[in-house]
Structure formats: C-alpha cells, structure tokens
Amino acid sequence: MDVINLSAKLAGFDGHWAPRVVAEMNDYQLKVVKIRGDFVWHAHADTDEVFLVLAGSMGIAFRDRTVHLSQGELLVVPRGVEHKPFAEEECHVLLIEPRGVVNTGDAGGDLRAENDVWV
Amino acid sequence: MDVINLSAKLAGFDGHWAPRVVAEMNDYQLKVVKIRGDFVWHAHADTDEVFLVLAGSMGIAFRDRTVHLSQGELLVVPRGVEHKPFAEEECHVLLIEPRGVVNTGDAGGDLRAENDVWV
Numbered sequence: 001m002d003v004i005n006l007s008a009k010l011a012g013f014d015g016h017w018a019p020r021v022v023a024e025m026n027d028y029q030l031k032v033v034k035i036r037g038d039f040v041w042h043a044h045a046d047t048d049e050v051f052l053v054l055a056g057s058m059g060i061a062f063r064d065r066t067v068h069l070s071q072g073e074l075l076v077v078p079r080g081v082e083h084k085p086f087a088e089e090e091c092h093v094l095l096i097e098p099r100g101v102v103n104t105g106d107a108g109g110d111l112r113a114e115n116d117v118w119v
Numbered sequence: 120m121d122v123i124n125l126s127a128k129l130a131g132f133d134g135h136w137a138p139r140v141v142a143e144m145n146d147y148q149l150k151v152v153k154i155r156g157d158f159v160w161h162a163h164a165d166t167d168e169v170f171l172v173l174a175g176s177m178g179i180a181f182r183d184r185t186v187h188l189s190q191g192e193l194l195v196v197p198r199g200v201e202h203k204p205f206a207e208e209e210c211h212v213l214l215i216e217p218r219g220v221v222n223t224g225d226a227g228g229d230l231r232a233e234n235d236v237w238v
Binding site: 001002003004005006007022023024025026028030047048049050054062067068069072073074075076077078079081096097098 | 120121122123124125126141142143144145147149166167168169173181186187188191192193194195196197198200215216217
C-alpha cells in the first residue's frame, strides 16, 4: 500500500505507446503511457477504457468524429468502439481498464506492447 | 461519449465529503470529491478504492500508520482495511470504485453522502 507518484513513474521509462502498470484495484489496472504520433485503429470488444490526460494534449479519432483532450480531461471510450489515439507532441496519459487488456485491442501490429509491464 | 474536464466538474458543486460521479467505465464509477477536515473511520468490505489527488494535499490514516498524498499522487486502499481520510486545507480528489460504493462504507453517520449523484 504505497503512495504512487505519477510523475515519478513516468520519469522511470522511455518509449511511446507502451503502457506501464502503476497500480491495481480489484481486477482493474491503472497504467501510465507516453504517446506521440499516431496509434492504430482498434477496439476493445469486452471493455470500456478510460483516458485521463496527465500532461500535454492528445486526440482520439473515431470513425465519425475526433475529440481532443488536454491536461485534466478524461474520456471513456465505450467497449467495441473503434478509435485511434494520437498526439502531435508527447503526451502523458493515465489509462484505467481491466487487467489483461492489450493496447492494440483487436488490431495487433507493430505497436502492440507487452502486457502487464509494471514501472 | 463526452470529454470530461475535472476542474470544470469540481467547480460545479460545493460542500465536502460528498462525491459526485463524473463518468462510468463498465460497472465502475469515477467520482470527484472536495474534502476538508476529518472523515470517519470506515472500511469497504468488498472493494479496493483509489484516491488520486487532483489539487491540494490530503492524508489517509490507517490503524498502524498515516500516509500523505499530494497532487498527482494516488493510493489504492485495499478492501477491508480501515481508513480515515483527512485534509487540513480543501483538497480535490478523484475516486475510482465500483458503482454502488457508499462513501462511509461500513460506518454510516452524519457524513454518509447520497450515492450515485452526478455532476
């Protein structure tokens, strides 16, 4: 039961689009991730997914629109909805989702990150 | 699927120790709460609970120690563990827990807030 400093956790790794787990709550995980550039279109068939911007700004493209998130803003992407996160400049994000969710969902590809990696 | 600005949500209500729901993810809720002073000792028998400090600083007393959280820090209080949040100055907190969790857990009392109130 340790205090988790999100900035310190983010300072503890490099690389983009590779989420790191910082805490577990029941069967959910809180992950931090650094993003820059374009991710892949994907969906998570079985779960909603929370994006909370900790620093910087990002966008999430949907098939019918694009939303923009700045620091202190969050969005819940509903299960099964295709989305493509992106960021022009590096952006730091807190993800909340059940244990076992893979970052690329149904898509796979080069940006698929190893799951359940802690920092 | 709206962007949720946490500061704007916090500006939308007054009062302490009365969590407001801002979003749902699966069967979980994200709540913002303003705290000041001492809460009651209580536990949640069935669930862990996340405290993430958005502004200010707070403490959480446990029976064997006290931890302090500042902005950008989080703690997961494990299920069944007695705790008593407190803050000398007003502090803004994001809570993450399953839908239906009552703020005072097993304790009740005057600080028991109505559940599932959105802002």
